[in-house]
Amino acid sequence: MSALGVLLYPAACGRHPTSPSSGTSAEVVRATLETDAQVLSRAVTQALTDGAQVGDIASRRSTTTPGLRRLLARTDNICAKALRKLPHERYGTIAAFADDLRRHRAHEPVSARPDSLGYRTRKFVRRHRGAVATGALTVVAIVGGLVGTVWQAQRAEQQAARADRERQEALKQLDLAEAMNELVTVALGPVSDKPLSVVDVLRRGETMVDKQFHDAPDIRAFLKMRLADMWSHGTEMERMEALLLDARSAAQSIGDTATVTVADCKLSRLATDRGDFGRARQQLNDSIARLGKDHPDLWEPIVVCLKRRAQTNREQGLNEAALADIEQAIGLFASPRRGQTRALLDLRATKAFILGSMGRLGPAVQAYDAVLDDLRKRGTFETTSEAATLNNFAVVLLQAGQVLRARTTLEQAMKLGQGPGAARTTSGTEKSNYALALTLQGKTDLSVPIVEDALTQAIESGEARAIGYRAHQAAEAQCAAGNLRRCAEHVALSAKHLTAILTPSNPALGRVALMRAKVALLQGNSVAGREHIAQGLKVFDASKQAEPWRVQALILLAQADIQERDFEAALKNAQGAVALSREVFKDFPNSHRGGLANLMLGQVHLARNDRARAKEALTQAQTQLDAALGPESTAANETRALLAGFVGAMGRRRFPPDTNFFAPIPSRLAEIPRRLRLTRWSD
Numbered sequence: 001m002s003a004l005g006v007l008l009y010p011a012a013c014g015r016h017p018t019s020p021s022s023g024t025s026a027e028v029v030r031a032t033l034e035t036d037a038q039v040l041s042r043a044v045t046q047a048l049t050d051g052a053q054v055g056d057i058a059s060r061r062s063t064t065t066p067g068l069r070r071l072l073a074r075t076d077n078i079c080a081k082a083l084r085k086l087p088h089e090r091y092g093t094i095a096a097f098a099d100d101l102r103r104h105r106a107h108e109p110v111s112a113r114p115d116s117l118g119y120r121t122r123k124f125v126r127r128h129r130g131a132v133a134t135g136a137l138t139v140v141a142i143v144g145g146l147v148g149t150v151w152q153a154q155r156a157e158q159q160a161a162r163a164d165r166e167r168q169e170a171l172k173q174l175d176l177a178e179a180m181n182e183l184v185t186v187a188l189g190p191v192s193d194k195p196l197s198v199v200d201v202l203r204r205g206e207t208m209v210d211k212q213f214h215d216a217p218d219i220r221a222f223l224k225m226r227l228a229d230m231w232s233h234g235t236e237m238e239r240m241e242a243l244l245l246d247a248r249s250a251a252q253s254i255g256d257t258a259t260v261t262v263a264d265c266k267l268s269r270l271a272t273d274r275g276d277f278g279r280a281r282q283q284l285n286d287s288i289a290r291l292g293k294d295h296p297d298l299w300e301p302i303v304v305c306l307k308r309r310a311q312t313n314r315e316q317g318l319n320e321a322a323l324a325d326i327e328q329a330i331g332l333f334a335s336p337r338r339g340q341t342r343a344l345l346d347l348r349a350t351k352a353f354i355l356g357s358m359g360r361l362g363p364a365v366q367a368y369d370a371v372l373d374d375l376r377k378r379g380t381f382e383t384t385s386e387a388a389t390l391n392n393f394a395v396v397l398l399q400a401g402q403v404l405r406a407r408t409t410l411e412q413a414m415k416l417g418q419g420p421g422a423a424r425t426t427s428g429t430e431k432s433n434y435a436l437a438l439t440l441q442g443k444t445d446l447s448v449p450i451v452e453d454a455l456t457q458a459i460e461s462g463e464a465r466a467i468g469y470r471a472h473q474a475a476e477a478q479c480a481a482g483n484l485r486r487c488a489e490h491v492a493l494s495a496k497h498l499t500a501i502l503t504p505s506n507p508a509l510g511r512v513a514l515m516r517a518k519v520a521l522l523q524g525n526s527v528a529g530r531e532h533i534a535q536g537l538k539v540f541d542a543s544k545q546a547e548p549w550r551v552q553a554l555i556l557l558a559q560a561d562i563q564e565r566d567f568e569a570a571l572k573n574a575q576g577a578v579a580l581s582r583e584v585f586k587d588f589p590n591s592h593r594g595g596l597a598n599l600m601l602g603q604v605h606l607a608r609n610d611r612a613r614a615k616e617a618l619t620q621a622q623t624q625l626d627a628a629l630g631p632e633s634t635a636a637n638e639t640r641a642l643l644a645g646f647v648g649a650m651g652r653r654r655f656p657p658d659t660n661f662f663a664p665i666p667s668r669l670a671e672i673p674r675r676l677r678l679t680r681w682s683d
Contacts (some may be wrong), residue, residue: 078097220246221247221248221251224246225247225263227243228247241270244263244266244267251263258295261287261301262287262305265284265304265305265309266308269308273465273466307350309325310323310354311350315465323358326350326354345375349393352364352393353396356399356400357399361588362588387414390416391429398440400588401591403628403629414434428470429466432451432470435451442633445481448477451470452477455474455490464500465497467493467497468495468508472494475519488519491512499512507543510539510549511549514556517530517536521559529560530557551581551593551594554580555573555600558570559600567604578617590624590626590628592625594624595620595622598620598621599625602614602615606642615643622640
C-alpha cells in the first residue's frame, strides 16, 4: 500500500483506509496487511457512522457532505490504485501518482481507469464544452437541414401526386361534361315536327347512353344516375329504379364504390315509398358508414345519402333526426363550387320543409322564400325540376294556414313543363295537395274529382304511403261536400295503410283520428267524436310537434260540447282554440285555422246569446278567413252571412236551440238565410 495513498485517504474522508478508528496497534497492522481499502466515496458514509469529522472536511472544501461524496467519487480509481496491496498494481513512482492527479484536475483520461471510447469522449467534452456545444449545434443544423430537405422532397412528391390526381380528375370531369352535353344535344335534337315530351327526351337519352357509352362504364354510370334523378320527379318510379340499378352495375364493374353507395342511397327511396322505413333506414345507415370508412374525403356522396336519410326520417315523423342529418349535410358545403350551388339550395329547401313539419312555420316559410329568391336569380325557377320544391312549399303554407297562397303556389308547380313542346304529367302528390287547398276554400265541386283521380292513381301504384295520405285528403273533400259514406270509407282506407307503415307517434295518425272524429260529429255521435279526439291528442302529445292540428282538435271538442248543449265547456274549448292559434301562427297575422277558431268562438257566443262577444269574434274570423282562404271561400261567406244577420237582426234575436252549426258547410249556408227570415227569436 502506498504511503502517499494512506496519507491522502484520511485527509479526504477523515478516517484510516483499512483500520478501525478505535483499534489496537496489532489490529491496525493486521488490517493494513490483510484488508482492502474501501472505495473513497463510500468511506464518507462509513466515516459518518464512526463519528469522524466529515462535516468539518466538507466545510473546509466549501461543500456539503453529499457534495463531498460526489467530489471524492471522481478520484475513487486514483486512490484505489495508490492503496493496492501488490506493488506492481500500485503507481510505480510518486511522479506517476502526481501525473494522474494532475490529469484528473485537467479533465484528462487517467491511467487508474480502464481506457474506453466512451470514457475518453466524456473527458474530451468536459475539457472542451464550448467547442463541443458549437459543434453539436452545427451537427443539429446539418441534420435538421437534411431532414428538411427530405421532408421538402417528400412534400414535393406528394404535391406532384396530388396535382396528377387533380389533373386526372379534371380530365374525368371534362369527359363527363362533354358526355352530358352530348346527352342533352341528342335528347333534345329535332327528329320531326312533332313536339317532344319530357318522357320522349328521357327515353332518347337512355338509348343514346346505352349505344354510345357501352364501353365506358364510368360515363355510363354517371349519365344514368342523372337520368334517374330526372325520372324521380315524375310518376314512373320503375324507370328510376331500372336506371339506378344499371348505374350501380356499371360502377361496380370498375370498382367505383362511391357511386355504388350513392346508388344504394337513392334506391332506398323505393323502400320508403312502399312504407318499409326499417329497410330504407338500414340501407342508408350502412351506406353512410361505408362511405365514411372507405372514402372519408369524398363528402359529396355523403351529402346525397344524408339528404335521403333526412327525408326518410321526416316521412316517419322523426323530425329531430331529420333536421340533424340535413344540417350535417349543409355543414359539409364549406365553400361550394359554382356547380354545387344547386345542390346546396336543394338542401336548404329540404331543411325548410323539415322545419314546417316540426311546427316552426314562420322560419320554414322564410327559408323557402329565400330559396325561391335564389332560384330566380339563377334563372332556374321556371324549370320542371322546381315543381317538387314548389309543391313542398305549398304543403308548409297549408300547415301555416296560408291556403290562398298555397293554391297559387301549387298552380304554378302544375304549370311547369306544360308549355309548347312539353307534356309534363302532374304528379299525384301535386293533385291531392291542390285538391286539399280547394277543399279548404269550399270548392268541393272542383276538389272531389281531382283528389279521387289522385287516389285512384295511388291505389294502382300499390304504394301504401301514397294511398294513405291521398285517401285522407279525399276524405276531407267528401266530408266537406256532405258525402259522409264516402268520407268514412276514405278515412278507413287511410287509417289501414298509414297505421301499417308509420310509428304510433307520427302526427299523420293523429290527423286520421281527428278525421274520424269529424265524421262522428257530422253523424251526431259526440261520444265517438270525443274518443277519436282524445286518441288524436294522445298522438300529438307523443310527437311533441303537432300544434297546428291541436287547434283543429279544440274546435272539434267545442262542436261536441255544443251538440251536448254544454255551452260553458264549448266556450272554454273555443277560447283555447283561439289562444293556441295566436301562439302557433304568431308569424302570420291571418291564418285559416285562426279564422275557423274565431268562427267557432262566435258561434258559441251566439249559442250563449252573448251578442257583443259574438260580433267581436265573427269580425276577427272574417278578417282572417278573407285573407287566408279568400273572400269567395265558403267559410268566409258563412262568416259574412252570420255577421250580416247579426248586424241586421241579432240585436233582438238569437239562434234557436236546434240550430245545427256543424252540418256540412253548403247546407249551413242554405240554412242561415231561411232561419233569419222565418224564425222570430225572443231575447
